[in-house]
Amino acid sequence: MLHCTGDCRTLPLLDLFIIGGGVNGCGIARDAVGRGYSVGLAEMNDLASGTSSRSTKLVHGGLRYLEYYEFRLVRESLMEREVLWASAPHIIHPLRFVLPHHKGLRPAWLLRLGLFLYDHLGGRKLLPATRTIDLTRDPAGAPLKGDFRRGFEYSDCWVDDARLVALTARDAADRGAQIFTRTRVSHVERINGHWRIALEDMTTGETRHVEARLLINAAGPWADRVLRGMAGADAGHHVRLVQGSHIVVPKMFDHDRCYIFQNADGRIIFAIPYEDDFTLIGTTDRDYKGDLSEIEISEEETEYLCAAASEYFKKPVLRPSVVWSYSGVRPLYDDGADSAQAATREYVLKVDGAADAPKIVNVFGGKITTFRKLSEHVLEHVEAILGKRGPAWTARATLPGGDFPVDGVEATIATLATRYPAINRALIRRLVRHYGTRTRDILGAARNEAELGRAFGAGLTAAEVHYLIDQEWARTAADIVWRRSKLGLRMTATEIAALDDYMRSALQERLPTAAQ
Structure with a gap:
């Protein structure tokens, strides 16, 4: 099924629709909805299932880019390090x-x-x-x-890169964005001055449609493929x-x-x-x-x-x-560089569409460190096309669970350890490093670890699994043990298979309300 907030069949005309659930797509969705735009986003797999979970997991300026004279990129990246750290001190x-x-x-x-x-x-x-x-x-x-x-x-x-994406999507959804995972944009066309977008559920094959005033192509490695599937778009080679x-x-x-x-x-x-x-x-x-x-x-x-x-x-x-x-x-x-390592890490934004036609903003390049600034620059194009709504806001905002000082991780762990004395401190530490202050939503009223439900191995319990299903769009064991965490390094194949079986049963009961 397609899962979103409210009734997917009666979605109103959206201001913008984003293709791609990596760090750039989720960052754009979060920034836009926080300014007052209505937003939808579709990711054909799990969030961060592509490039955004397969990085070196650094928020960095890129020391070696100085050799290629990319001073603007390095400066922007260096400035973002402490901004992002302050926004998510649990995962950065x-x-x-x-x-x-x-x-x-x-x-x-x-x-x-x-x-x-x-x-x-x-x-x-x-x-x-x-x-x-x-x-x-x-x-x-x-x-x-x-x-x-x-x-x-x-x-x-x-930075825990995949968690950065999941928390950014969670914040976007909390602010009203419609997040569709495991949903492929199978067709887009310009109709009556708007975009009509066909959404195919990758599990059931069901197709539904939404309409939006503006389309954002943040499909990462698939960006050129998205353009090639659109009649009248600039389908050249960009990536x-x-x-x-x-x-x-x-x-x-x-x-x-x-x-x-x-x-x-x-x-x-x-x-x-x-x-x-x-x-x-x-x-x-x-x-x-x-x-x-x-x-x-x-x-x-x-x-x-x-x-x-x-x-x-x-x-x-x-x-x-x-x-x-x-x-x-x-x-x-x-950019035509001679070697892969010399290719620019700068991001490039291109707007496509005739003056009287609905527009598409294409995102090429970028890196995790600059995703927030990239989103702000995309919103400059959004404002030029749709009109300005709210002001830029993400520079001083925290991601879910990150509402404590950058030096407050140990204090947060200590507070929760006092509140939950019968729960292993190492487990509390891991949960805080993943969920920050939202660890309380997982532990709830549990008096001991047994009350967190079934144990799957490596400290993973049913309470955490259900939280990830309900709040972070987890649908398979791989979503949990390789993206929402790296517990797969410590779990056996048998334990992971048992988790998959458990999740299939749990999803049949919980899916209509999961990850609203």
Whole structure:
């Protein structure tokens, strides 16, 4: 079934309809509905099921983009780090990155100059500044080979990317947006000065229609495909698909800092503490020409990441140690760059439609860090076409569960631990890191963990499952264990299959009211 707030058959004419439930589409929906526009959004799979859950999970300026003179993009990204951190301190937190000086690559003076610019381009207020470190004495040098003696340490932020999308969609829905998941836009046409949009339920095959004054194409890797299916639209080639893959291995080091490693081919990779017991290594950069429904890491990429990390770590990263991997394609704007790593990370917005015809705003490129600014720039086009409603507002607003200070995570955990003394503090910590103050909505009146319902493994209980069904559009076990969380790293295949069976039964009872 198509699931939305109210009766889908009687939806009024919407101001705008968004194709794509990634971070950009959900960000645009949230910003627009908060300004007073009526909004619908369709995602053909689960929220964040594509690029937006397959990133390196950083809110960062993009240090390496300075080499390509993308100063505007780096400045905007740097300025957004603390804005996003303040909006969602439960799923975003600061990290310190260690950049070892590799004598055979970029000179130390150039790295220091780049980091000086990085510190001063973006109005940094809370994040610590860059410092030089002696890797022969600092604990960050312990896991590294002995020939790396000097390094630099700078700040960026970590983000749970898929949760960022889910919380942005939740906020949009709370403000009145209609969010349709597992719903494909099968056809669009201009009729009577409006867009008529056919929505196909990917589960039942049922098709219904909505109408909107303005269409937003935020389909990411599928943006060009959306345009090719529209009569009279600019169906040229706009998107360059660049594959980025990551591997996860058992923890490589005990401290909480990250590494950024230079490679002889000009690329960089990160090694980041991940889910307490693991290290995330990535990413790759290569053009992708394959089927968008069959994206997976190649053996060549796996070997590349293992070899690149092994250049730096004393303990080599070997293929058998990879416990999980993931791969996605970044829909970069095709600026004709010679290589995938040189392609611009700038986003480009293009409005299509004759003066007297309904318009479509196309979104090409972008990255997680700039999704909020991208949304504001899209809304400038929306205002020019539909007229201005409310003011810009997202810069000082929090996402669901993020209504506490950036340094308030531990205090929030402590408060809930006091309120729920019989519930394991480690579980409370994980829930706060996922849901912030909305953890109370999951724990409810439970006096102990048994009252949270069936336990599925790795601390996942029925109370959390039903919350995710009702509030975050979860429909399958994969939605929960790989996107709303990463509990799949700790759950067995049998446990995940049992969760799938449970959810199928639960959905038959709860679906009409789920994720309103």
